Amino acid sequence: MSDAPPSTKRKRTELVSSTTAPLVRSKIWKPYGDIILQAESTQFRVTRDILAEQSSVFRDMFSVPQPLNEPTIEGCPIVHVSDTAKDWELFLEILYNPFQSTVSRPYAVVASMLRLGKKYDMPAPKDDALRRIHAEFPATLELYDEKLATIDDEDDLYVHLLNLLYECRVYSAIPLLGLTCLSNERLESLALAVSRDTFVTLAIALERLLNFQSEKRLSWLHGNALIPHKSCNSRKACANQQMAINHSINGKEKYPFHLHYVIGDWHPEWSGKFCEVCEAAAREHYAASRQKGWELLPTFFGLPKWEALKDVD
Structure with a gap:
Protein backbone atom coordinates (compact mmCIF):
# COMPACT_ATOMS: atom_id res chain seq x y z
CA MET A 1 0.00 0.00 0.00
CA SER A 2 1.25 3.48 -0.81
CA ASP A 3 2.76 5.98 1.58
CA ALA A 4 0.42 8.58 3.07
CA PRO A 5 0.76 11.31 1.95
CA PRO A 6 1.46 11.48 -1.01
CA SER A 7 -0.82 8.85 -2.48
CA THR A 8 1.30 8.06 -5.54
CA LYS A 9 2.52 4.45 -5.62
CA ARG A 10 6.25 3.88 -5.12
CA LYS A 11 8.44 0.80 -5.28
CA ARG A 12 8.72 -1.26 -2.14
CA THR A 13 12.44 -0.52 -1.87
CA GLU A 14 11.65 3.19 -1.68
CA LEU A 15 9.19 2.74 1.17
CA VAL A 16 11.70 1.25 3.56
CA SER A 17 14.11 3.41 5.51
CA SER A 18 17.76 3.11 4.57
CA THR A 19 18.50 2.15 8.17
CA THR A 20 18.59 -1.48 9.20
CA ALA A 21 16.81 -1.02 12.52
CA PRO A 22 14.76 -4.11 13.37
CA LEU A 23 11.00 -3.74 13.16
CA VAL A 24 9.21 -3.25 16.46
CA ARG A 25 5.58 -4.11 17.16
CA SER A 26 3.93 -1.29 19.08
CA LYS A 27 1.75 -1.89 22.12
CA ILE A 28 -1.01 -0.49 19.92
CA TRP A 29 -1.72 -3.72 18.08
CA LYS A 30 -5.46 -4.25 17.75
CA PRO A 31 -6.45 -7.90 17.09
CA TYR A 32 -9.26 -6.78 14.78
CA GLY A 33 -7.13 -4.18 13.04
CA ASP A 34 -7.07 -4.32 9.25
CA ILE A 35 -4.16 -1.99 8.46
CA ILE A 36 -0.53 -1.73 9.58
CA LEU A 37 0.93 1.74 10.03
CA GLN A 38 4.71 1.83 10.03
CA ALA A 39 6.46 4.94 11.38
CA GLU A 40 10.24 4.66 11.40
CA SER A 41 10.81 1.05 12.52
CA THR A 42 7.66 0.78 14.64
CA GLN A 43 4.47 -0.87 13.41
CA PHE A 44 0.93 -0.25 14.65
CA ARG A 45 -2.06 -2.47 13.86
CA VAL A 46 -5.22 -0.39 13.74
CA THR A 47 -8.58 -0.28 11.99
CA ARG A 48 -8.71 1.83 8.87
CA ASP A 49 -12.16 3.11 9.85
CA ILE A 50 -10.79 5.06 12.81
CA LEU A 51 -8.22 6.74 10.56
CA ALA A 52 -10.66 7.40 7.73
CA GLU A 53 -13.18 8.92 10.12
CA GLN A 54 -10.62 11.46 11.33
CA SER A 55 -8.58 12.10 8.18
CA SER A 56 -9.58 13.00 4.64
CA VAL A 57 -6.09 11.97 3.50
CA PHE A 58 -6.52 8.41 4.76
CA ARG A 59 -10.15 8.33 3.68
CA ASP A 60 -9.17 9.15 0.09
CA MET A 61 -6.28 6.70 0.14
CA PHE A 62 -8.40 3.81 1.42
CA SER A 63 -11.01 4.47 -1.26
CA VAL A 64 -8.49 3.59 -3.98
CA PRO A 65 -8.16 -0.16 -4.74
CA GLN A 66 -4.71 -1.45 -3.84
CA PRO A 67 -2.61 -3.93 -5.88
CA LEU A 68 -2.96 -7.55 -4.80
CA ASN A 69 0.78 -8.23 -4.71
CA GLU A 70 1.62 -5.69 -1.99
CA PRO A 71 3.29 -7.18 1.12
CA THR A 72 1.12 -7.74 4.17
CA ILE A 73 1.48 -8.63 7.85
CA GLU A 74 -1.09 -11.05 9.26
CA GLY A 75 -3.16 -10.30 6.17
CA CYS A 76 -3.06 -6.53 6.74
CA PRO A 77 -1.59 -4.14 4.15
CA ILE A 78 1.20 -1.83 5.29
CA VAL A 79 1.10 1.98 5.14
CA HIS A 80 4.47 3.66 5.62
CA VAL A 81 4.34 7.17 7.09
CA SER A 82 7.25 9.58 7.37
CA ASP A 83 6.42 10.83 10.86
CA THR A 84 8.05 9.81 14.13
CA ALA A 85 6.90 6.66 15.85
CA LYS A 86 6.45 8.62 19.07
CA ASP A 87 4.00 11.04 17.46
CA TRP A 88 1.90 8.17 16.14
CA GLU A 89 1.99 6.24 19.40
CA LEU A 90 0.75 9.25 21.39
CA PHE A 91 -1.83 10.14 18.77
CA LEU A 92 -3.27 6.64 18.49
CA GLU A 93 -3.52 6.35 22.26
CA ILE A 94 -5.76 9.42 22.21
CA LEU A 95 -7.88 8.02 19.37
CA TYR A 96 -8.41 4.69 21.12
CA ASN A 97 -8.90 6.13 24.61
CA PRO A 98 -11.05 9.27 24.15
CA PHE A 99 -12.66 8.96 27.58
CA GLN A 100 -9.31 9.51 29.26
CA SER A 101 -9.39 13.13 28.13
CA THR A 102 -8.24 15.61 30.75
CA VAL A 103 -8.28 19.37 31.13
CA SER A 104 -4.51 19.39 30.71
CA ARG A 105 -2.40 17.20 28.41
CA PRO A 106 1.36 16.58 28.18
CA TYR A 107 3.23 18.67 25.62
CA ALA A 108 4.22 15.62 23.55
CA VAL A 109 0.57 14.64 23.12
CA VAL A 110 -0.45 18.15 22.09
CA ALA A 111 2.45 18.28 19.63
CA SER A 112 1.49 14.96 18.04
CA MET A 113 -2.15 16.05 17.67
CA LEU A 114 -1.10 19.30 16.02
CA ARG A 115 1.53 17.84 13.68
CA LEU A 116 -0.49 14.86 12.51
CA GLY A 117 -3.77 16.75 12.56
CA LYS A 118 -2.41 19.37 10.17
CA LYS A 119 -0.52 16.94 7.94
CA TYR A 120 -3.35 14.43 7.48
CA ASP A 121 -6.26 16.88 7.57
CA MET A 122 -7.71 15.71 10.87
CA PRO A 123 -9.70 18.69 12.22
CA ALA A 124 -10.67 17.24 15.61
CA PRO A 125 -7.18 16.57 17.01
CA LYS A 126 -5.73 19.63 15.31
CA ASP A 127 -8.41 21.92 16.74
CA ASP A 128 -8.05 20.38 20.19
CA ALA A 129 -4.32 21.11 20.15
CA LEU A 130 -4.87 24.65 18.89
CA ARG A 131 -7.49 25.33 21.56
CA ARG A 132 -5.02 24.33 24.23
CA ILE A 133 -2.23 26.43 22.77
CA HIS A 134 -4.44 29.49 22.37
CA ALA A 135 -5.84 29.07 25.88
CA GLU A 136 -2.29 29.26 27.24
CA PHE A 137 -1.08 31.93 24.81
CA PRO A 138 -4.11 33.94 23.67
CA ALA A 139 -4.30 36.76 21.15
CA THR A 140 -6.31 39.23 23.27
CA LEU A 141 -5.45 41.00 26.49
CA GLU A 142 -8.79 40.02 28.02
CA LEU A 143 -8.11 36.31 27.45
CA TYR A 144 -4.56 36.75 28.70
CA ASP A 145 -5.92 37.94 32.04
CA GLU A 146 -8.07 34.79 32.22
CA LYS A 147 -5.71 32.29 30.57
CA LEU A 148 -5.97 28.65 31.53
CA ALA A 149 -3.36 25.95 32.02
CA THR A 150 -4.20 23.28 29.43
CA ILE A 151 -0.72 21.87 28.77
CA ASP A 152 1.16 20.07 31.53
CA ASP A 153 4.13 21.97 32.89
CA GLU A 154 7.53 20.38 32.28
CA ASP A 155 11.17 21.29 31.78
CA ASP A 156 11.83 23.43 28.70
CA LEU A 157 8.11 23.50 27.88
CA TYR A 158 8.15 27.04 26.49
CA VAL A 159 11.10 26.39 24.17
CA HIS A 160 9.57 23.15 22.90
CA LEU A 161 6.29 24.95 22.25
CA LEU A 162 8.00 27.83 20.46
CA ASN A 163 9.75 25.45 18.08
CA LEU A 164 6.44 23.65 17.50
CA LEU A 165 4.57 26.88 16.72
CA TYR A 166 7.13 27.95 14.14
CA GLU A 167 7.16 24.44 12.65
CA CYS A 168 3.35 24.35 12.37
CA ARG A 169 3.00 28.07 11.59
CA VAL A 170 0.76 28.89 14.54
CA TYR A 171 1.86 32.52 14.44
CA SER A 172 -0.89 34.04 16.59
CA ALA A 173 0.48 32.37 19.75
CA ILE A 174 4.12 33.30 19.12
CA PRO A 175 4.10 36.87 20.54
CA LEU A 176 3.03 35.88 24.05
CA LEU A 177 5.03 32.64 24.00
CA GLY A 178 8.12 34.47 22.75
CA LEU A 179 7.79 36.98 25.57
CA THR A 180 7.41 34.10 28.04
CA CYS A 181 10.54 32.39 26.69
CA LEU A 182 12.60 35.56 26.99
CA SER A 183 11.32 36.11 30.52
CA ASN A 184 12.26 32.61 31.66
CA GLU A 185 15.30 31.55 29.65
CA ARG A 186 18.82 32.87 29.25
CA LEU A 187 19.62 34.07 25.77
CA GLU A 188 22.59 31.71 25.42
CA SER A 189 20.34 28.79 26.38
CA LEU A 190 17.85 29.78 23.70
CA ALA A 191 20.65 29.89 21.14
CA LEU A 192 21.20 26.17 21.68
CA ALA A 193 17.51 25.25 21.60
CA VAL A 194 16.04 27.06 18.60
CA SER A 195 16.93 27.58 14.95
CA ARG A 196 19.27 30.39 13.96
CA ASP A 197 16.43 32.39 12.39
CA THR A 198 14.30 32.02 15.50
CA PHE A 199 17.20 33.06 17.72
CA VAL A 200 17.80 36.21 15.67
CA THR A 201 14.09 37.03 15.99
CA LEU A 202 14.25 36.54 19.76
CA ALA A 203 17.41 38.63 20.15
CA ILE A 204 15.89 41.53 18.22
CA ALA A 205 12.62 41.18 20.12
CA LEU A 206 14.47 41.27 23.44
CA GLU A 207 16.04 44.63 22.65
CA ARG A 208 12.70 46.05 21.54
CA LEU A 209 10.91 44.72 24.62
CA LEU A 210 13.49 46.11 27.02
Whole structure:
Protein backbone atom coordinates (compact mmCIF):
# COMPACT_ATOMS: atom_id res chain seq x y z
CA MET A 1 0.00 0.00 0.00
CA SER A 2 1.25 3.48 -0.81
CA ASP A 3 2.76 5.98 1.58
CA ALA A 4 0.42 8.58 3.07
CA PRO A 5 0.76 11.31 1.95
CA PRO A 6 1.46 11.48 -1.01
CA SER A 7 -0.82 8.85 -2.48
CA THR A 8 1.30 8.06 -5.54
CA LYS A 9 2.52 4.45 -5.62
CA ARG A 10 6.25 3.88 -5.12
CA LYS A 11 8.44 0.80 -5.28
CA ARG A 12 8.72 -1.26 -2.14
CA THR A 13 12.44 -0.52 -1.87
CA GLU A 14 11.65 3.19 -1.68
CA LEU A 15 9.19 2.74 1.17
CA VAL A 16 11.70 1.25 3.56
CA SER A 17 14.11 3.41 5.51
CA SER A 18 17.76 3.11 4.57
CA THR A 19 18.50 2.15 8.17
CA THR A 20 18.59 -1.48 9.20
CA ALA A 21 16.81 -1.02 12.52
CA PRO A 22 14.76 -4.11 13.37
CA LEU A 23 11.00 -3.74 13.16
CA VAL A 24 9.21 -3.25 16.46
CA ARG A 25 5.58 -4.11 17.16
CA SER A 26 3.93 -1.29 19.08
CA LYS A 27 1.75 -1.89 22.12
CA ILE A 28 -1.01 -0.49 19.92
CA TRP A 29 -1.72 -3.72 18.08
CA LYS A 30 -5.46 -4.25 17.75
CA PRO A 31 -6.45 -7.90 17.09
CA TYR A 32 -9.26 -6.78 14.78
CA GLY A 33 -7.13 -4.18 13.04
CA ASP A 34 -7.07 -4.32 9.25
CA ILE A 35 -4.16 -1.99 8.46
CA ILE A 36 -0.53 -1.73 9.58
CA LEU A 37 0.93 1.74 10.03
CA GLN A 38 4.71 1.83 10.03
CA ALA A 39 6.46 4.94 11.38
CA GLU A 40 10.24 4.66 11.40
CA SER A 41 10.81 1.05 12.52
CA THR A 42 7.66 0.78 14.64
CA GLN A 43 4.47 -0.87 13.41
CA PHE A 44 0.93 -0.25 14.65
CA ARG A 45 -2.06 -2.47 13.86
CA VAL A 46 -5.22 -0.39 13.74
CA THR A 47 -8.58 -0.28 11.99
CA ARG A 48 -8.71 1.83 8.87
CA ASP A 49 -12.16 3.11 9.85
CA ILE A 50 -10.79 5.06 12.81
CA LEU A 51 -8.22 6.74 10.56
CA ALA A 52 -10.66 7.40 7.73
CA GLU A 53 -13.18 8.92 10.12
CA GLN A 54 -10.62 11.46 11.33
CA SER A 55 -8.58 12.10 8.18
CA SER A 56 -9.58 13.00 4.64
CA VAL A 57 -6.09 11.97 3.50
CA PHE A 58 -6.52 8.41 4.76
CA ARG A 59 -10.15 8.33 3.68
CA ASP A 60 -9.17 9.15 0.09
CA MET A 61 -6.28 6.70 0.14
CA PHE A 62 -8.40 3.81 1.42
CA SER A 63 -11.01 4.47 -1.26
CA VAL A 64 -8.49 3.59 -3.98
CA PRO A 65 -8.16 -0.16 -4.74
CA GLN A 66 -4.71 -1.45 -3.84
CA PRO A 67 -2.61 -3.93 -5.88
CA LEU A 68 -2.96 -7.55 -4.80
CA ASN A 69 0.78 -8.23 -4.71
CA GLU A 70 1.62 -5.69 -1.99
CA PRO A 71 3.29 -7.18 1.12
CA THR A 72 1.12 -7.74 4.17
CA ILE A 73 1.48 -8.63 7.85
CA GLU A 74 -1.09 -11.05 9.26
CA GLY A 75 -3.16 -10.30 6.17
CA CYS A 76 -3.06 -6.53 6.74
CA PRO A 77 -1.59 -4.14 4.15
CA ILE A 78 1.20 -1.83 5.29
CA VAL A 79 1.10 1.98 5.14
CA HIS A 80 4.47 3.66 5.62
CA VAL A 81 4.34 7.17 7.09
CA SER A 82 7.25 9.58 7.37
CA ASP A 83 6.42 10.83 10.86
CA THR A 84 8.05 9.81 14.13
CA ALA A 85 6.90 6.66 15.85
CA LYS A 86 6.45 8.62 19.07
CA ASP A 87 4.00 11.04 17.46
CA TRP A 88 1.90 8.17 16.14
CA GLU A 89 1.99 6.24 19.40
CA LEU A 90 0.75 9.25 21.39
CA PHE A 91 -1.83 10.14 18.77
CA LEU A 92 -3.27 6.64 18.49
CA GLU A 93 -3.52 6.35 22.26
CA ILE A 94 -5.76 9.42 22.21
CA LEU A 95 -7.88 8.02 19.37
CA TYR A 96 -8.41 4.69 21.12
CA ASN A 97 -8.90 6.13 24.61
CA PRO A 98 -11.05 9.27 24.15
CA PHE A 99 -12.66 8.96 27.58
CA GLN A 100 -9.31 9.51 29.26
CA SER A 101 -9.39 13.13 28.13
CA THR A 102 -8.24 15.61 30.75
CA VAL A 103 -8.28 19.37 31.13
CA SER A 104 -4.51 19.39 30.71
CA ARG A 105 -2.40 17.20 28.41
CA PRO A 106 1.36 16.58 28.18
CA TYR A 107 3.23 18.67 25.62
CA ALA A 108 4.22 15.62 23.55
CA VAL A 109 0.57 14.64 23.12
CA VAL A 110 -0.45 18.15 22.09
CA ALA A 111 2.45 18.28 19.63
CA SER A 112 1.49 14.96 18.04
CA MET A 113 -2.15 16.05 17.67
CA LEU A 114 -1.10 19.30 16.02
CA ARG A 115 1.53 17.84 13.68
CA LEU A 116 -0.49 14.86 12.51
CA GLY A 117 -3.77 16.75 12.56
CA LYS A 118 -2.41 19.37 10.17
CA LYS A 119 -0.52 16.94 7.94
CA TYR A 120 -3.35 14.43 7.48
CA ASP A 121 -6.26 16.88 7.57
CA MET A 122 -7.71 15.71 10.87
CA PRO A 123 -9.70 18.69 12.22
CA ALA A 124 -10.67 17.24 15.61
CA PRO A 125 -7.18 16.57 17.01
CA LYS A 126 -5.73 19.63 15.31
CA ASP A 127 -8.41 21.92 16.74
CA ASP A 128 -8.05 20.38 20.19
CA ALA A 129 -4.32 21.11 20.15
CA LEU A 130 -4.87 24.65 18.89
CA ARG A 131 -7.49 25.33 21.56
CA ARG A 132 -5.02 24.33 24.23
CA ILE A 133 -2.23 26.43 22.77
CA HIS A 134 -4.44 29.49 22.37
CA ALA A 135 -5.84 29.07 25.88
CA GLU A 136 -2.29 29.26 27.24
CA PHE A 137 -1.08 31.93 24.81
CA PRO A 138 -4.11 33.94 23.67
CA ALA A 139 -4.30 36.76 21.15
CA THR A 140 -6.31 39.23 23.27
CA LEU A 141 -5.45 41.00 26.49
CA GLU A 142 -8.79 40.02 28.02
CA LEU A 143 -8.11 36.31 27.45
CA TYR A 144 -4.56 36.75 28.70
CA ASP A 145 -5.92 37.94 32.04
CA GLU A 146 -8.07 34.79 32.22
CA LYS A 147 -5.71 32.29 30.57
CA LEU A 148 -5.97 28.65 31.53
CA ALA A 149 -3.36 25.95 32.02
CA THR A 150 -4.20 23.28 29.43
CA ILE A 151 -0.72 21.87 28.77
CA ASP A 152 1.16 20.07 31.53
CA ASP A 153 4.13 21.97 32.89
CA GLU A 154 7.53 20.38 32.28
CA ASP A 155 11.17 21.29 31.78
CA ASP A 156 11.83 23.43 28.70
CA LEU A 157 8.11 23.50 27.88
CA TYR A 158 8.15 27.04 26.49
CA VAL A 159 11.10 26.39 24.17
CA HIS A 160 9.57 23.15 22.90
CA LEU A 161 6.29 24.95 22.25
CA LEU A 162 8.00 27.83 20.46
CA ASN A 163 9.75 25.45 18.08
CA LEU A 164 6.44 23.65 17.50
CA LEU A 165 4.57 26.88 16.72
CA TYR A 166 7.13 27.95 14.14
CA GLU A 167 7.16 24.44 12.65
CA CYS A 168 3.35 24.35 12.37
CA ARG A 169 3.00 28.07 11.59
CA VAL A 170 0.76 28.89 14.54
CA TYR A 171 1.86 32.52 14.44
CA SER A 172 -0.89 34.04 16.59
CA ALA A 173 0.48 32.37 19.75
CA ILE A 174 4.12 33.30 19.12
CA PRO A 175 4.10 36.87 20.54
CA LEU A 176 3.03 35.88 24.05
CA LEU A 177 5.03 32.64 24.00
CA GLY A 178 8.12 34.47 22.75
CA LEU A 179 7.79 36.98 25.57
CA THR A 180 7.41 34.10 28.04
CA CYS A 181 10.54 32.39 26.69
CA LEU A 182 12.60 35.56 26.99
CA SER A 183 11.32 36.11 30.52
CA ASN A 184 12.26 32.61 31.66
CA GLU A 185 15.30 31.55 29.65
CA ARG A 186 18.82 32.87 29.25
CA LEU A 187 19.62 34.07 25.77
CA GLU A 188 22.59 31.71 25.42
CA SER A 189 20.34 28.79 26.38
CA LEU A 190 17.85 29.78 23.70
CA ALA A 191 20.65 29.89 21.14
CA LEU A 192 21.20 26.17 21.68
CA ALA A 193 17.51 25.25 21.60
CA VAL A 194 16.04 27.06 18.60
CA SER A 195 16.93 27.58 14.95
CA ARG A 196 19.27 30.39 13.96
CA ASP A 197 16.43 32.39 12.39
CA THR A 198 14.30 32.02 15.50
CA PHE A 199 17.20 33.06 17.72
CA VAL A 200 17.80 36.21 15.67
CA THR A 201 14.09 37.03 15.99
CA LEU A 202 14.25 36.54 19.76
CA ALA A 203 17.41 38.63 20.15
CA ILE A 204 15.89 41.53 18.22
CA ALA A 205 12.62 41.18 20.12
CA LEU A 206 14.47 41.27 23.44
CA GLU A 207 16.04 44.63 22.65
CA ARG A 208 12.70 46.05 21.54
CA LEU A 209 10.91 44.72 24.62
CA LEU A 210 13.49 46.11 27.02
CA ASN A 211 13.33 49.51 25.35
CA PHE A 212 9.54 49.60 25.45
CA GLN A 213 9.46 48.47 29.06
CA SER A 214 11.93 51.13 30.17
CA GLU A 215 10.81 54.03 27.99
CA LYS A 216 7.03 53.49 28.07
CA ARG A 217 5.76 51.17 30.77
CA LEU A 218 8.13 52.24 33.54
CA SER A 219 8.62 55.84 32.46
CA TRP A 220 6.41 56.97 35.36
CA LEU A 221 9.26 55.96 37.66
CA HIS A 222 11.78 58.20 35.89
CA GLY A 223 12.01 61.94 36.57
CA ASN A 224 9.13 64.06 37.80
CA ALA A 225 6.91 64.36 34.74
CA LEU A 226 4.21 62.21 36.35
CA ILE A 227 5.18 61.82 39.99
CA PRO A 228 4.93 63.90 42.04
CA HIS A 229 1.69 65.02 40.42
CA LYS A 230 1.14 68.77 40.19
CA SER A 231 -1.72 68.43 42.70
CA CYS A 232 0.29 66.27 45.12
CA ASN A 233 0.34 67.47 48.74
CA SER A 234 3.13 65.11 49.83
CA ARG A 235 5.66 65.61 47.08
CA LYS A 236 8.73 64.45 48.97
CA ALA A 237 7.08 61.26 50.26
CA CYS A 238 5.72 60.34 46.81
CA ALA A 239 9.07 61.09 45.17
CA ASN A 240 10.80 58.84 47.69
CA GLN A 241 8.35 56.01 46.98
CA GLN A 242 8.92 56.47 43.26
CA MET A 243 12.67 56.12 43.76
CA ALA A 244 12.22 53.08 46.00
CA ILE A 245 10.07 51.22 43.45
CA ASN A 246 12.44 52.15 40.64
CA HIS A 247 15.37 50.79 42.65
CA SER A 248 13.52 47.58 43.52
CA ILE A 249 12.88 46.93 39.82
CA ASN A 250 16.24 47.96 38.42
CA GLY A 251 18.14 46.41 41.29
CA LYS A 252 16.96 42.91 40.41
CA GLU A 253 19.18 40.43 38.63
CA LYS A 254 18.95 41.22 34.94
CA TYR A 255 19.36 37.69 33.61
CA PRO A 256 17.01 36.16 32.66
CA PHE A 257 15.41 39.47 31.86
CA HIS A 258 12.44 40.65 33.92
CA LEU A 259 10.01 41.41 31.12
CA HIS A 260 6.74 40.91 32.99
CA TYR A 261 6.34 44.70 33.15
CA VAL A 262 5.86 44.81 29.37
CA ILE A 263 2.21 43.71 29.66
CA GLY A 264 1.92 43.12 33.39
CA ASP A 265 -0.95 44.58 35.40
CA TRP A 266 -0.57 47.04 38.28
CA HIS A 267 1.38 45.41 41.09
CA PRO A 268 -0.61 45.14 44.34
CA GLU A 269 2.46 46.07 46.40
CA TRP A 270 2.51 49.48 44.73
CA SER A 271 -0.94 50.30 46.06
CA GLY A 272 -1.03 52.70 49.01
CA LYS A 273 2.55 53.82 48.46
CA PHE A 274 1.56 57.20 47.04
CA CYS A 275 -1.02 59.84 47.74
CA GLU A 276 -4.36 59.28 46.02
CA VAL A 277 -3.62 61.78 43.26
CA CYS A 278 -0.20 60.34 42.38
CA GLU A 279 -1.42 56.75 42.51
CA ALA A 280 -4.36 57.55 40.24
CA ALA A 281 -2.03 59.20 37.73
CA ALA A 282 0.40 56.28 37.86
CA ARG A 283 -2.38 53.71 37.44
CA GLU A 284 -3.82 55.57 34.46
CA HIS A 285 -0.43 55.72 32.77
CA TYR A 286 0.31 52.07 33.54
CA ALA A 287 -3.03 50.87 32.17
CA ALA A 288 -2.67 52.88 28.95
CA SER A 289 0.90 51.72 28.37
CA ARG A 290 -0.13 48.13 29.10
CA GLN A 291 -2.72 48.28 26.33
CA LYS A 292 -0.13 49.80 24.01
CA GLY A 293 2.38 47.08 24.89
CA TRP A 294 -0.15 44.41 24.03
CA GLU A 295 -0.99 46.08 20.72
CA LEU A 296 2.69 46.22 19.75
CA LEU A 297 3.68 42.80 21.08
CA PRO A 298 3.56 40.93 17.73
CA THR A 299 5.63 43.63 16.02
CA PHE A 300 8.46 43.13 18.51
CA PHE A 301 8.82 39.64 17.01
CA GLY A 302 8.66 40.83 13.41
CA LEU A 303 5.02 39.78 12.99
CA PRO A 304 1.98 41.79 11.82
CA LYS A 305 -0.24 43.47 14.41
CA TRP A 306 -2.89 41.32 16.06
CA GLU A 307 -5.70 42.14 13.65
CA ALA A 308 -3.62 40.94 10.69
CA LEU A 309 -1.85 38.07 12.43
CA LYS A 310 -3.17 34.69 11.26
CA ASP A 311 -2.19 31.07 11.63
CA VAL A 312 -1.39 29.15 8.45
CA ASP A 313 -3.06 25.78 7.80
